[in-house]
Amino acid sequence: MQKRFLNKYNELILRNLSSKKAFLNDDIKQALKYRERSNLSSMDGFYKAIEANLGVEKTQKDRYIGYFCSIVPEELLIACSLKPVRLCCEDYTWTNAGEEILPGDICPVIKAICGKFYNNVYDYLELVIVPGTCDPKAKLAELLSPVKEVYFLDPGRDSDYLENVDKWTDRYTKFFQFLRQRFQCHAGKKQLLTACKLTNERTEIFKKIYALRIKFPGAINIFDYYVMIYTSFFMDIEQWNKMAEKVYEQAREKQSLSKKPKVLLSGSPVIFPNFKILDVLDQAGLEVAADIQCTGFGRFYNPVAIDEDTESGIIRALTLKNIAGSICPCLLTLEKLINLIIDTVSQYRLDGVVYYNLRLCQVFETQTTIIRQVLKENKIPFLSVKTDFGKEDTGQLKTRLEAFREIIQSGKE
């Protein structure tokens, strides 16, 4: 942002002055109650990690870097001995705080993020990486620049590998060079391999959990599943891997079986503490056995598959994992998404698809009609719902989802 605008912007932001300061973490405190619904004692550590992450000073020795979206390669940050923190957030009260600066009718995630930045929540971050995945994110880079150093990482919006791999490798290489220079480190192949090993271990554990949840729906309830993924936004990876392994072992022993119809959840990302859609699905008697979401399956499912053991070979492999393998609607073509949905449903014998639209997140909503049409032709029950963070339409949502369950059940009879 140009300097002469910057000063004006700083005046406007009035940092640290949200009128709702006393309530800002209420959503999270309230949502921590999902712990009571967990049937796994091994989940305790994850809920405690969320609690500990509230208002605790970060250690001086670590250097924290914020980022958004799955297309930012954490491995490059880890290789430079930096701590990546994913900042995608859906806290209602923070959205409200963001509205003190931004207009109401824009993406609620952007409002929540700005609310946090403008209220000094992220002062401990040295840098924030903003990808150009969607239009609001591209603008976010500018919105945050008055209060934080921003690196804008734009890979373009075409996920065809052969067409773009050189361009992506170039962007990631420049980003890696920037990090090395900015943080004066000499990371290279060795550090990159160590970082990839760490995230690949996480992918392995996640895949086991994903498969277990499909085989034994309810073995790890849907709230616990999304809580685990949310904690991975800020937890140390090694620690997360160890704790997730314990959850997997405990859930595997229990093998609890749910009798509810099994659905695939796709659409806008679900992020703790905004579990409204999960709550309604649960109340309506539907089991989310699988997901296609960038805060679920899409965050962890692809490993870094290294063919060529050189620095550029590793970076190339990272683009394959993060960009070519992305399920973001800005990158993934509708055809590929629909095929992925159909394959997932048939492979795992799921009963239907629930497509969740977060109000004002247009990229997801735009593709709804076509998905509905194709799935209908394929005789896959499909329901799309649109909502926001407010609770007043819970009854209406429940009616739609219960009716969807009734349709699935009558089709099975």
Next chain:
Amino acid sequence: MLKAGMDIGSVMTKCVIVREETVIARAIGRSGTMPEIIAEKVLQEALSKAGLDYSDLERIVLTGYGRHIFSKAHSTITEISAVAKAAFHLMKTACLIIDVGGQDTKTIEIDGSGEIVDFLMNDKCAAGTGRFLEMMAGVLETDIYGLGNLASQADKPVLLNATCSVFAESEVVSLIAHNEKKENIAAGLFNAIASRIATMMAHFHKDLPVVFCGGGANIPALKNSIEKISNRRLEILEHPQFVAAFGSTLTF
């Protein structure tokens, strides 16, 4: 077998008493702020019309927005499934159902065996629902049926841009201030809703017969508007406001 079917909607509570799939009594009341008390009252009224006692009933099935609040229910079903069951029972063919209720407007497609193929509903805002019409009727100092009567006398319906009930209200107020005829404003309001419903209808098979139910089907002006805008003929189901209540009795 004697059954009671109750549809506790956001605006009205409807009850039917059914003997072997035939309705023998109906009662209706405003849901208000104490829906459970109203539900009890409406049920009692229907029972007394049928000359029966509560103890004569073998089953009470609930549907509608308040289906979980009445403790006397033996089972519940969503209004979407209930309406579909009733429509198939009455039509015995694949069809597209339009149900305009207080809080929701539904379009439901059922196939030749009565199964729901797909359904679409309004999102959480009140635009396109009975509640919207009630609010606008209030602005024009009449009730929902008065609004229908006004609309039927329109010579040049206004084109209303706002479908959000809050903004539509200010648009209507501003039209009144500009001496626009109430009849034309009323017709404009029905056209606005009908246009939203026609958009929903376009998502389903075009060659299906269309049936109309819910409280909205009691207003001829709404039916006319939908028919005109969608270019489809609508058949009103018998006792349209009680269709969901009746449909709920068709379950076990």
